Amino acid sequence: MMGKETDAMICRACGNEERASEGYPCDGCGTFICMICSFKGVLLCKKCAETAQESADTGDDLLIDGGESPSATI
Ligand SMILES: [Zn+2]
Ligand SMILES: [Zn+2]
Numbered sequence: 001m002m003g004k005e006t007d008a009m010i011c012r013a014c015g016n017e018e019r020a021s022e023g024y025p026c027d028g029c030g031t032f033i034c035m036i037c038s039f040k041g042v043l044l045c046k047k048c049a050e051t052a053q054e055s056a057d058t059g060d061d062l063l064i065d066g067g068e069s070p071s072a073t074i
Pocket of ligand 1: 011
């Protein structure tokens with residue numbers, strides 16, 4: 001027990017200081033993401049999100065809407 005010390009951490013997605021115990025680790029690097037961001041669907045810290053976007057830009061592995069998907073015949 002460490003008294004009433006807060007476990008505040010800076011969210012690496014929005015920059016807010018939130019309680020670490022109420023946050024989640026970044027999907028990419030494991031750094032702290034606050035619950036609010038997590039709730040909004042943010043799973044990556046700013047850095048990882050940028051990296052992910054960059055690789056999405058250069059790679060052609062994006063989901064193509066309207067393309068034929070041969071795996072939906074039930
Ligand atoms: Zn946040
Ligand atoms: Zn990250």
